[in-house]
Amino acid sequence: MGEKLSIIQLQRKANDLREDVIRMLETAGSGHCAGSLDLADIMATLYFYIMNIDPANPDWSERDVFFLSNGHTVPVLYAAMAEAGYFSKEELLTLRKLGSRLQGHPERSRLPGLENTSGPLGSGLSQAAGYAYALQYLDDSKHRFVYCMMGDGELDEGNIWESAMFAGKYKLSQLVAFIDRNNIQIDGNTEDVMPLGDLRAKWESFGWHVLEIDGHNIQSIIDAVNTGKAITNRPTVIISYTIPGKGVDFMEYDYHWHGVAPNSEQAKNAMQKLRTLDGKITSGDYNE
Amino acid sequence: MNNYPLNPDLFSPDVKQEPIRAGFGRGLKAAAEANDKIVALCADLTESTQVHLFREAFPSRFIEVGIAEQNLAAIASGLACAGKIPFASSYAAFNPGRNWEQIKTTIALNNQPVKIIGSHAGVTVGPDGATHQMLEDIALMRVLPNMVVVVPGDSIEAEKATRAIAENGQPSYLRLSREKSPIISTDQSPFEIGKAYILRYGADVSLMGTGIMTFQLLVAANILAEQGINAEVVHIPTIKPLDNQIILESARRTGRVVSVEEAQINGGLGGAVAELLSEQLPTPLLRIGLMDRFGESGTPAELLDFFGLTGPKIAEKVANFVHTKSQYHRDY
Numbered sequence: 159m160g161e162k163l164s165i166i167q168l169q170r171k172a173n174d175l176r177e178d179v180i181r182m183l184e185t186a187g188s189g190h191c192a193g194s195l196d197l198a199d200i201m202a203t204l205y206f207y208i209m210n211i212d213p214a215n216p217d218w219s220e221r222d223v224f225f226l227s228n229g230h231t232v233p234v235l236y237a238a239m240a241e242a243g244y245f246s247k248e249e250l251l252t253l254r255k256l257g258s259r260l261q262g263h264p265e266r267s268r269l270p271g272l273e274n275t276s277g278p279l280g281s282g283l284s285q286a287a288g289y290a291y292a293l294q295y296l297d298d299s300k301h302r303f304v305y306c307m308m309g310d311g312e313l314d315e316g317n318i319w320e321s322a323m324f325a326g327k328y329k330l331s332q333l334v335a336f337i338d339r340n341n342i343q344i345d346g347n348t349e350d351v352m353p354l355g356d357l358r359a360k361w362e363s364f365g366w367h368v369l370e371i372d373g374h375n376i377q378s379i380i381d382a383v384n385t386g387k388a389i390t391n392r393p394t395v396i397i398s399y400t401i402p403g404k405g406v407d408f409m410e411y412d413y414h415w416h417g418v419a420p421n422s423e424q425a426k427n428a429m430q431k432l433r434t435l436d437g438k439i440t441s442g443d444y445n446e
Numbered sequence: 447m448n449n450y451p452l453n454p455d456l457f458s459p460d461v462k463q464e465p466i467r468a469g470f471g472r473g474l475k476a477a478a479e480a481n482d483k484i485v486a487l488c489a490d491l492t493e494s495t496q497v498h499l500f501r502e503a504f505p506s507r508f509i510e511v512g513i514a515e516q517n518l519a520a521i522a523s524g525l526a527c528a529g530k531i532p533f534a535s536s537y538a539a540f541n542p543g544r545n546w547e548q549i550k551t552t553i554a555l556n557n558q559p560v561k562i563i564g565s566h567a568g569v570t571v572g573p574d575g576a577t578h579q580m581l582e583d584i585a586l587m588r589v590l591p592n593m594v595v596v597v598p599g600d601s602i603e604a605e606k607a608t609r610a611i612a613e614n615g616q617p618s619y620l621r622l623s624r625e626k627s628p629i630i631s632t633d634q635s636p637f638e639i640g641k642a643y644i645l646r647y648g649a650d651v652s653l654m655g656t657g658i659m660t661f662q663l664l665v666a667a668n669i670l671a672e673q674g675i676n677a678e679v680v681h682i683p684t685i686k687p688l689d690n691q692i693i694l695e696s697a698r699r700t701g702r703v704v705s706v707e708e709a710q711i712n713g714g715l716g717g718a719v720a721e722l723l724s725e726q727l728p729t730p731l732l733r734i735g736l737m738d739r740f741g742e743s744g745t746p747a748e749l750l751d752f753f754g755l756t757g758p759k760i761a762e763k764v765a766n767f768v769h770t771k772s773q774y775h776r777d778y
Contacts, residue, residue: 266527266556273527278551281520285552288524291509296485296530317548320517
């Protein structure tokens with residue numbers, strides 16, 4: 159892979175991903191804003207700093223792999239992949255269109271570089287754990303790592319806890335998972351819909367090493383992943399506290415934006431926020 | 447004309463019997479000896495699904511997932527992402543009964559070579575009752591794009607089928623039975639995914655069966671012959687892809703079709719045959735199986751009799767069908 163970006167470059171890259179997401183969802187006319195925006199910092203850090211990948215050779219046998227479990231946030235993954243060079247940025251605007259490789263939820267067989275298929279929630283961690291098991295026990299590939307992103311609402315699914323138990327039992331130390339702890343799901347706040355309670359205690363009791371970070375702090379993301387990679391007797395889960403809709407003030411914290419795309423006026427306002435870093439700079443006014 | 451060698455002792459009272467799942471256990475071990483990409487997963491039913499033979503031979507390639515069938519399927523998908531050929535085994539009631547969505551999304555949609563093994567299918571699981579008698583699996587699995595569906599007729603065929611699906615590169619479902627059933631084939635009998643086999647030629651009616659029902663059809667054909675009814679017997683071990691050619695040829699020859707399965711009449715083999723015939727050769731059809739009802743506790747033999755799935759009971763229904771339905775004619 160290319161040179162690793164600096165912290166400030168990663169922050170800018172995350173902002174680029176947010177702009178990509180707004181453009182994609184506006185053009186698609188549907189999709190999920192909140193999680194796609196709040197994961198931009200982690201995605202930028204994974205694809206431009208952490209993961210050992212070769213976008214020109216997506217099946218490279220020595221690559222690290224990323225499994226998206228909360229498949230509805232795939233716009234930000236597509237954005238990261240396009241920015242990294244897996245495909246052209248123009249293709250991002252085909253999201254959700256007939257014939258596109260960029261399906262509304264990710265399909266492994268459609269797009270080189272996508273490792274899994276998800277959308278129905280709860281199964282991505284299983285797929286990641288299966289891959290991590292193969293690396294650790296079947297292939298003796300100790301230098302490769304498996305990353306997985308889960309939503310917090312997704313933790314309502316029983317399948318998640320089946321795979322959490324599995325990864326704990328087999329001490330899948332090459333597995334580093336994230337929980338996007340943005341506290342929202344479609345019907346409201348997670349603690350109202352179905353309380354998740356003490357996530358640290360839950361995951362620790364399943365045999366995981368648990369870290370809690372500010373999911374918008376690039377340095378924290380890097381440090382947490384490095385810690386997770388250094389833990390050799392357990393899988394690691396990074397509970398990443400994020401602001402749903404991060405970067406666009408009228409979307410932030412509002413669960414109604416979980417599964418909605420902006421109309422053109424809203425998209426224009428969102429781009430204004432992102433381009434001007436919320437009014438702090440004036441050179442990037444959005445007039446498209 | 448008939449090149450399918452049947453077990454010469456087929457109708458002997460001492461015919462060799464063996465559970466179909468035993469053939470799977472041997473086949474999996476043999477397939478794994480030939481291909482080191484094969485791994486096996488089980489959900490706390492390793493011995494009863496016969497995966498213990500694999501576990502003993504290849505302990506490092508065996509993965510216990512516990513009683514977690516959704517995880518079983520999705521872990522298998524992840525292993526396939528890493529280049530493996532996973533065999534994911536449990537009872538059919540749970541696999542695919544519990545985890546159909548994971549099979550659809552993470553395996554079938556990805557067109558991955560994961561093998562779903564559903565053992566203890568049908569009413570012959572017996573005293574465990576309706577909760578454990580999987581009767582909907584054929585229907586559930588055959589509607590999935592990319593999925594191959596195989597229901598072997600005896601343990602010898604199960605061994606061949608296991609080796610075949612190990613190398614077919616596709617998501618595949620293998621349906622197995624718990625109880626001992628007669629060996630109908632021989633080592634020399636052909637098995638190819640997607641092929642049906644005519645075990646006996648006839649002129650009056652085609653009896654089309656799958657799994658352990660094929661033996662019962664051969665018994666029924668003998669009974670019917672005594673009544674002057676000349677029944678053809680077609681063994682259909684692959685439900686998907688269906689052997690349209692053999693089925694249509696047979697239907698054209700006899701003009702009447704009966705489908706028989708140890709499963710719901712809706713959506714399974716009977717559904718597949720009905721779809722084919724009604725589109726391509728509308729032929730009088732009688733579907734025999736579980737008649738849109740659940741099973742219940744009993745011994746396997748009692749249950750087959752109670753649900754009309756023995757040779758004599760099938761013969762009775764077929765005779766009535768033959769006497770009340772005229773044959774399809776080309777000038778329909």
